[in-house]
Structure formats: structure tokens, C-alpha cells
Amino acid sequence: MKLQYKFAPLEAEVDQRGKVTGYASRFGIKDQGGDIVVKGAFIGNTRKPKMLLQHDPAQVVGVWDVVREDNDGLYVEGRINLGSTLGKDVHSNLEFGAIDGMSIGYRAKDAVKTALGRELRQIDLWEVSFVTFPMLPEAVVSSVKSIDGDNPAILKRFVEQIMREADFSADEAKAAAAAVARVRAEREVSAGQDEGLTLDALRNALRGLK
Template sequence: MTLSSLSDRPSSPPVGDGVHAPFPSSGCVDATFYPTAEKGEFEGYASLFGIMDLGHDVVMPGAFRDSIERRGAPGVKLLWQHDPMQPVGIWRSIEEDSRGLYVRGALDLGQGKSREILSLMRQGALDGLSIGYRTEIERKDPETGLRRLERIDLWEISLVTFPLLPQARVRSVKARPARRMNPYFSR
């Protein structure tokens, strides 16, 4: 084993606990994360159209359009558990498609919390996305209490442990690429 192969290994992320501040008007969605090797990149749906969450909210198609045009991906924060004191990366792209709000993000691996989050994502222990927003236009059904969100001012999208929408779970995580084994150590 050479000194350079030792220095190529990622350091262990520090263990710590964040302050969790739930966002009162958040919705969650079916998310698929694809962390890419050592870069901390992932992607998935941060919101799905037409699906009721546990707060009786349903995001309608086009709800994010104005906010995305106004803010763009750089204007929407990537937070840990909706805590404004814990930004953990950046959104590379945020776009609506026919299914929902599709996002591509990158964790800042220069900070320990982000390395810990990436490790949890790779293990399947962390598997949710949740949106933080202000409702601009809504329609509420007085009989059912269902709230249709027609226009949303999107402030942030968080990586979360417990998403508000039960289906909001990671379905697959790309594994770290295999390291080449020194032939001396192989059988």
C-alpha cells in the first residue's frame, strides 16, 4: 500500500446532530437520489403533482413556474431538515416536468454535516426531500379540507428524514466506484 493510496481515501465524516426546525408549510415527495461517487451530487423529485400529502396539500402542475423563473436554482436554498442555519449544498437545477419538481443538487463535501448526509444517503438511511415555501394562490375544499396549491413561492428544498408524503423515499443510490486492488493483496 502506498502513501498516495492512503491519501486518496475519504476521511470519515464527523458524527454530530443538527438542530431541526420544521417548516410549517412544507410538502414532501417521492424522491430518488443518485449520489455520484465522490462529488456528493444527487437528483430526484422534490414535489409530485396531484398527490395529497399528510397535511392535506396537493401541488398542482405549474405551481412552481413563476418562482423558478424569479429565483432560479441558485436562489433556492439546499438545507438540512428545514434548518436555515444548516445549508448543506447548492441546487444545480430545478425544473418542472409533467410529473413534478425535478431537482439536481450537490452537497458541499467541505463540511462534515454534508459528508455525513451523503454517507446516510448511500446507506439508504436518509431518503426524503421536502419543500419550504410560501403559498401565493390556493383553492381549499371546505368539505374535505384539501388545499390545492396553484402558485408557490419556493424558498428552499431540504433533505429530510421523515417526509410529509409517505411515498417520498429514495429508490436507488449509486454506489461509490470500486477501487483498484493492488495485485499483491488479491488471491
């Protein structure tokens, strides 16, 4: 089963006991993919979503105890498992600000195209993850610019992770990472004049991969 992902900037509070409260999704906000979650989209979900890291089912961080809609979006309360190494690491990164957001893993049961974008009217929610980057490459171009082009291994891992979060296959993600690393290297200029990796360059690198 193939899930879709939707990123939300981190709006959560985390205490020393590992309790997390905040919003995993907001209503009425158009994302980089043109999707808008509307009020009522999560009503009817009977499955308690998993708390994961980077949408990886092998990396269970803790449990979500409360998942409900309110007037603003999908409100969640949960507990990070501080008895595990992964839980301690995630908790530390949340407090430090190294993790930037949460992202829902879902299937769209009712989605309608409108003049404003695709409205997600009914969502089958499977998991809520803590994530480092947004789901779409367009939203992380500024971060790609800061990566040292002399370290292709780091750049490839970075881009591959982004592509996997954007629901590309493993082979597509690897091909995209190699393409972006090549474009980044080609765009290097003299010190102090590095233009970085532009959105157009990224799109060209990814053209034909999906």
C-alpha cells in the same frame, strides 16, 4: 416569515462526487395534510432555493443548480458540499438510506380548497431540504412505535423534531414531545404485547397544543 413544508419520499440519485438528481415534489398527489401541488405551481419562481438539512437555515448542505418543473413534478439537480463535515455526513446517510426524503419550504401564494383537498396552484419556493421524517405526525406513527419507551430522552427528541417540521413553535414542540412521551409510557404493557403508540393516542396527546 413562516414557511410551510411539504414532504416527498426520496426519489433521488446521488453519486460519489456529491451530485444529486431527483424530484423534490410530485404533482397531483394528496399528502397527509390534504394538500395537492398542481402543475404550474412553481412557474414564476426566480429565487434559487437553498439546499438544507431538516429545514434548518444553519445547516446548508450544498447548492441546487437546476430547479424546474416537468410533467411529473419539481425536478432538481444539485451538488452536496463534500468539503464540509455536514455534507459528508448527509452524503453518507443518503447512500446508506438513513435519510428518507426531501421536503420543500415554501409560502402558498395561491391555494384553493376543492372537493379533493387544498390545491396549491402557485408556490413561492424558498428551500429544498433533505429530511429524516415526513412533515406530519400521522405519517410517522409506525416509527414512534419502535422507539424504546425506557429512553424518554430519545423519544422526546424524535417527537420534537417531527413537530418542528410540522411548523409548530419550539414551545409547542417541547410540550408535544413531553405529552407523547407520557402517553407512550402509560401504554406500556407486558413483554410481547406492546401495542405501541396509536394514532388516536398521539392525537389525544397533541390535542389543544395547536
